[in-house]
Amino acid sequence: MTLILNNDDIASVLTMEETIGALRQAYEELARTEAVCRPRIDIRIPTSDPSKMYQWGTMEGGSASGYFAIRMKSDVVYEQEYGGTRTQEKYCVRPGLFCGLILLMSVDNGEPLAIINDGYLQHMRVGADSGIGAGYMAREDASVVAMIGSGGMARSHAESFAAVRDIKRIQVYSPTKANREAYTEEIRAKLGIEVVPVGSAEEACRGAHIVAGCTDSVEAVIFGKDVEDGAHMTCVGGHIDGEAMERIDRSLRLGSAPAPVGIPEMRLHDENIAYEANASDGTPASASQTRERKGRGHGVIAEDRVVFLEDLLQGAEGRPGPSAVTYSERGNIQGAQFFSVAGRAYELAKAKGLGHELPTEWFLQDIRD
Numbered sequence: 144m145t146l147i148l149n150n151d152d153i154a155s156v157l158t159m160e161e162t163i164g165a166l167r168q169a170y171e172e173l174a175r176t177e178a179v180c181r182p183r184i185d186i187r188i189p190t191s192d193p194s195k196m197y198q199w200g201t202m203e204g205g206s207a208s209g210y211f212a213i214r215m216k217s218d219v220v221y222e223q224e225y226g227g228t229r230t231q232e233k234y235c236v237r238p239g240l241f242c243g244l245i246l247l248m249s250v251d252n253g254e255p256l257a258i259i260n261d262g263y264l265q266h267m268r269v270g271a272d273s274g275i276g277a278g279y280m281a282r283e284d285a286s287v288v289a290m291i292g293s294g295g296m297a298r299s300h301a302e303s304f305a306a307v308r309d310i311k312r313i314q315v316y317s318p319t320k321a322n323r324e325a326y327t328e329e330i331r332a333k334l335g336i337e338v339v340p341v342g343s344a345e346e347a348c349r350g351a352h353i354v355a356g357c358t359d360s361v362e363a364v365i366f367g368k369d370v371e372d373g374a375h376m377t378c379v380g381g382h383i384d385g386e387a388m389e390r391i392d393r394s395l396r397l398g399s400a401p402a403p404v405g406i407p408e409m410r411l412h413d414e415n416i417a418y419e420a421n422a423s424d425g426t427p428a429s430a431s432q433t434r435e436r437k438g439r440g441h442g443v444i445a446e447d448r449v450v451f452l453e454d455l456l457q458g459a460e461g462r463p464g465p466s467a468v469t470y471s472e473r474g475n476i477q478g479a480q481f482f483s484v485a486g487r488a489y490e491l492a493k494a495k496g497l498g499h500e501l502p503t504e505w506f507l508q509d510i511r512d
Contacts, residue, residue: 145255145506146489146498150263156491157264159302162271162484169483170275172206173398173476174453180204180478182400183415195221198233200415204478209250210486214261214477217242222361228318230359245485255506257489257498261481264488266299268480269473272397273377274303276471277353279452279461280395281375285352286311291344291364292357293317293326296379300355301330308353312337316347317358345369356381363387372466383470392467393460394445397452398476412442414475444472 172178183202190197198218205211218233218241235242243261248254277285285308290297293315304310313330315338317323323340331338341347348354348369356364356378365378367386376383376391402410443449450459462469473480492498 144500145503146257146493147501148257148259148489148492148498150260152492152497153259153263153488155497156495157267157484157488159267159271159274159299159306161487161491162267163274163303163306165483165487166268166271166275166480168208169206169479170397170452170476171456172208173401173479174456176401177208178204178206178479178482180400180476180482182411182413182475183477185415185417187417187419189421190219192221195219202477202481204476204480204482205248205250206479206482207250210256210482210489211248211250212245212478212482212485214243214245214481214485216261229361231361232359245481247482247485247489254503257485257492259485259488264481264484266295268484269296269379270299270303271484272303272473272480273300273355273379273471274307275397276377276395277304277375278307279455280393280469280471281308281353282373282462282465283308285375287351287353288313289344289347289349289351289354290315290326290357291317291347291355292380293319293322294357294359296357297326297355298330300357300377300379301334304353304355305334305336310334310336310353312339314339314341314347314349314351316341316344348374353377355379356383370468372468375469375471377471388445390468391445391448391470392463393469394443394449395452395455395461395469395471396443396449396474397472398474398479399443399451400475400478412475414441443474444470 186199188197198220200216201213203213217235220233222229222231245259245261247257249256288304288310290313301313315323315326327338327340352374354365354370354374354376358364358380360381363384364381365383365387367390370387399412455461
């Protein structure tokens with residue numbers, strides 16, 4: 144039988160510790176070339192509204208350890224002004240609804256094992272990545288987090304940092320006071336630590352050992368002038384400014400997708416690869432379309448100061464010293480995240496009898512494809 148697993152099913156079994164463990168194993172398999180993945184690929188098509196773009200995104204990967212997965216997203220994307228900054232928004236059908244699915248397959252016999260809503264798992268795998276990065280690069284006595292953002296990603300990041308360091312205090316800033324106060328109450332109760340809402344990113348960074356950007360902004364959200372010596376940075380929404388980039392002493396990249404077989408020059412470090420309809424026909428573009436067309440997805444952050452996880456696994460130096468400013472990022476190995484975390488979540492859910500069963504025969508046919 145093929146399982147249909149929704150976000151509630153996944154949330155009931157997938158812990159941050161399980162997520163971090165699954166990702167660590169996948170990254171070690173990538174380093175040993177026992178697993179493979181490709182960069183995220185986006186297809187963009189203009190909609191009837193010139194301010195919006197349809198975007199289909201996929202990322203996929205698999206391992207000899209048993210699972211293959213492809214994650215698929217169907218979004219309408221646009222930008223808007225919010226709290227004095229520009230944010231990227233998205234929806235499917237109507238605002239507030241989203242369509243993201245993970246198709247999990249067996250490597251051994253090709254069987255479709257599960258179709259999984261990606262929402263909860265998505266937040267967990269991104270948070271876990273930042274936790275892994277902090278585990279390698281943040282100072283051992285790191286106890287104070289500056290959280291820039293108060294949404295789902297900020298919630299999973301609080302869990303991940305607490306899983307790898309003895310976090311005692313989170314200083315959270317987001318533009319909407321009610322949102323950061325709600326975050327404060329929730330995380331304080333969930334993690335049993337001090338959580339303090341503050342009125343600016345600068346205030347959040349004061350005394351912080353870990354600085355995390357977790358927003359949907361398309362602008363800089365971490366500023367070098369605010370980051371203190373010895374801090375570790377990560378940013379999964381918005382970006383760091385030029386001064387913060389210059390302050391990085393060592394950057395950790397968890398990995399880059401390998402090149403296609405026989406085409407080594409096609410190994411790319413780009414976060415994503417995009418294809419667009421009407422990309423160069425001279426038609427006026429919306430702000431978000433123009434922004435996307437300016438160049439390729441970003442590659443390696445602080446490339447002249449970077450160390451890859453596979454190098455650390457072989458004994459390379461990570462954090463240079465107690466006063467060093469460090470940074471960590473995933474890279475373009477999202478496909479490896481989904482086969483590993485979805486595979487583990489499937490095992491846990493199946494063991495508890497969760498989900499809805501569909502006959503696997505519905506997905507099979509007797510005409511050769």
